[in-house]
Amino acid sequence: MTTESRRLPLPEVPSAEAFRAFFETVELPAALCDTRLHLLLCNNAFARFCFDHGLTVEQMMEGLADARVPEDGAACVVEVPLPQGGVVVMELARRGESVSVVGRRESELMRGQLVVVEQALLEQARTEGVLLDLGRSVAEAGSEEELVASVARGVKELFPGRSFCIRIIDARTGGLTSLYAEGRLKEGSREPLVLKRTAVEKMHLTAESIPAGKVVVAALVPLLFESSTGGVSAPLVASGQLYGVINLEYPSSLREEPDPMQDERVLVQLANQVAVAVKNAKLIDELTFVRKYLEELLxxxxxxxxxxxxxxxxxxxxxxxxxxxxxxxxxxxxxxxxxxxxxxxxxxxxxxxxxxxxxxxxxxxxxxxxxxxxxxxxxxxxxxxxxxxxxxxxxxxxxxxxTVVAQLEQRVIHAEKLASMGQLAASVAHEINNPMTAVVAYSESLLQRAMMMGSAGAADSEKLRKILESGQRILRFTRDLTSYARPAKDKVERVQLNALLDKAVGYCEHVVAQAKVKVERDYGELPPLHAVPANLEQVFVNLITNACHAMKPGGQVWLRTRREGREAVVWVKDTGSGIEPTNLSRIFEPFFTTKMEGNGTGLGLSIVQRIVEKHGGKLSVESELGQGTTFTVRLPLAD
Known part of the structure; x- marks a missing residue:
């Protein structure tokens, strides 16, 4: 036995119209009852039989009301009294929950017909009983696996001793979704499905409803099982869609002579019932999937x-x-x-x-x-x-x-204010630059004259020197500030990284002095690299400024450079308090900041990361609480 499955459920039992037509052609008077001898159906010959004996069908059944019903599989003879005297002989035979009733006539030919009718009645009753049970079981099936197992039990009961294979497919793709086989399948017989051409025409299947490559239509259906001598098959078709096929075959070990025509009639009834169930199950599966998909989206x-x-x-x-x-x-x-x-x-x-x-x-x-x-x-x-x-x-x-949108808007506004203040500061620096140039020039002239003429004492000379140095320092600061604030041109140049770091430190001179920290430098030999100088200056000014802000007075900032393969590596390390692990993963997010309101926008490190990546480099951070933080910048060297 081979079983494979995925999912399905089922209802509905087919009619017995074919049997009723056959029933009416039988010359013997015959009727079918339940085990309480309540009439279910009778043929015209039975109605004539009752009339010939002066009874209606109802009166004949009333005469049988007190008769003893035989045991399952047994038969008995019952005499029914007639109104004009005498009796009529009726034969009762039971199979399951059905009882056949046949009026007896004294003729060998009639006797043979009686046996045929009894067998037909009982076999039809058994078939309908199995199909009714199958309808109930598949309706209760909670999955395709359970449904196929229920159908397999029904096939075994309807066709004892036969080999059979149940295959369910996806109606759109033709892919096999379930397979159940009772018997030894031949190699390679699982797919494709082969349908008999006459069955396809009878079911009105169109070429569009038959998945190409997965299903083949042929005059004859090849046998699927080893040692089979013949067989029949029935496609599973509902609403013009193919859902699979059931193959029934006769193994060489089968004892009785099979009746393929009768087996095919019953198999088609079964297939029609299963096809409707499979269709319903597929629809339920699709609706369930869509519902779950929409729920997941929400x-x-x-x-x-x-x-x-x-x-x-x-x-x-x-x-x-x-x-x-x-x-x-x-x-x-x-x-x-x-x-x-x-x-x-x-x-x-x-x-x-x-x-x-x-x-x-x-x-x-x-x-x-x-x-x-x-x-x-x-x-x-x-x-x-x-x-x-x-x-x-x-x-x-x-x-x-x-709430988040409002916070982002406030931070953007704050960033714009800072940008405006930066531009204002650059303008102020430019205005300071002109009078300060005069201060530096005149103090330098006075100092030189005093030294040449010896007219100033040592104390006065020292004061003039301090005026000159302070003026020069202010000029240098305003020049650097103006240069830093000026919009950067995205022109790539050959850059000496160590010199660029020194320039960045110069920009941060005031921040370093205000934080009361020291900057230590450990530069290695580095070849030039290709970069936009102003952009890299912004990177290191930001990192040095952040390091100064993270430390108490007396702290140290280490700037270290080395060459590693085809990369220049810069480490910016501070001796601050470190970064919380929960914040470390968000340190490069735009607008994320741990500074007090008004002391930062949270954009600096995000911009730094973008600049480094734009240069083909990488920016990473390591931090330990109480031990400080190290930012590592890796940049590709020039060829």
């Missing part, structure tokens, strides 16, 4: 999705809104939707729900939601009505957390 969507029914109970609460509020789905489902908003929002929410229940869409409204911590956070959403058969069943609200 659950995993980045938008906030909330659905409330007509009773204002929450029926959908997706992951995004669960993260926002801190409440789990299990806590919220089935609860009143008003529990999710502060009390002062109840009236506004009620008006939105009322409008949506009337079928009116309510776009662009803001609502504050409660969170697990009790704080109300702003939410932006639209709502729409869910309707079924013209009746509104609930309300769906889709939105986003505008």
């Amino acid at each position: 659950e995993k969507a980045n938008a906030l999705i909330l659905v409330a029914n007509r009773d204002k109970k929450v029926v959908v609460f997706n992951q995004a809104i669960s993260r926002l509020t801190g409440f789990s789905k299990e806590e919220v489902l089935g609860q009143d939707v008003f529990t999710l908003v502060p009390e002062d929002e109840h009236m506004r929410l009620a008006s939105v729900l009322a409008a949506a229940m009337r079928g009116e869409a309510v776009p662009n409204f803001e609502l504050r939601l409660r969170t697990r911590m009790g704080e109300a956070r702003a939410s932006f959403a639209t709502s729409s009505a869910l309707a079924s058969q013209g009746e509104v069943e609930g309300v769906m609200a889709i939105g986003q957390d505008v």
Whole structure:
């Protein structure tokens, strides 16, 4: 035995029209009853038989009412009294829950017909009983595996001693989804499915409904099992779609002579029933898949999705809104939707729900939601009505957390303010530069004259020297600031990295002095690299500034460079307090910052990372609480 499966269910039992037609052609008076001798059906010969003996069919059955019903598989003779005297002899034979009743006539020919009728009645009753049981069992099947197993039990009971194979396919692709075989299959007989041409024509199957390459139509169906002497098959067809095939074959070890025509008639009845069940099961599977897919989309969507029914109970609460509020789905489902908003929002929410229940869409409204911590956070959403058969069943609200949007807007505004202040600072530096140039020139002239004429004392000369040095320092600072603030040109040049680092330190001279820290340098021999100098200066100014801000007075910043293969590596290390592990993974996110409000935008490291990657390099960070932080910049060297 071979079994394979995936999924399905089933109903419905076929009619016995073929048997009824045969039943009417029999000359013997015959009827079929249940085990209480209640009439189920009779032929015209039986009605004439009753009339010939002065009885109606109902009177004949009343005469049998007290008769003893034989045991299953046995038969007996019953005499029914006639109104005019005498008796009529009736033969009763039982098979399962069915009893055949035949009026006896004294003739060998009639006796032979009696046997044929009895056998036909009992066999038909047995077939219908099996099909009825099969209909019930497949209707209760919870999977394709269970359904195929139920069909296999029915085939065994209907066709004892036969080999058989049940194959279910996907109607669209023709791919095999289930296979059950009773007997030893030949090598390579699983696929493709072979259908008899006459059966295809009889079922009105079109070429479009037969998957190419997976199903073959032929005049004869090849035998699937080893040692088979013959067989029949029936395709599983419902609503013009092919769902599989059942093959029934006669092994050489079969004792009785098979009746292929009768077997095919019963097999077609069975196949029709199974095909409808498979179709229903496939539809159920597709609907289940679509429903689960839509539920998954709602659950995993980045938008906030909330659905409330007509009773204002929450029926959908997706992951995004669960993260926002801190409440789990299990806590919220089935609860009143008003529990999710502060009390002062109840009236506004009620008006939105009322409008949506009337079928009116309510776009662009803001609502504050409660969170697990009790704080109300702003939410932006639209709502729409869910309707079924013209009746509104609930309300769906889709939105986003505008709290985060508002924070991002504030940070962007702050970043723009800083950019404006940077431009203002550059303008101020330019204005300072002109008078300071005069201060430096005149102090230098005075100092030179004093030294040449010896008219100034040592103290005065020292004061003039300090004026000159301070003026030169201010000029250098304003020049560097103006240069740094000037929009960078994306012109790639050959850059000496060590010299560029020294320039960046110069830019940070004021920050270093204010933080009261020291900068230590350990430069290795580096060949030039191709880069936009102003952009790399921005990288190292940012890293050095961050290092200064992370330390207490007395700390140290180490700048170390080395060549590693085809890369120049720069380490910027500080002796600060380190970065929390939870923050380390977010350190390069735009707008993420651990500084106090107004002390940073959270954009610096994000920009630094983008610049490094634009140069074909990599930026990484390592940090340990209490031990400091090290940023590593790797840049490709020039060829």
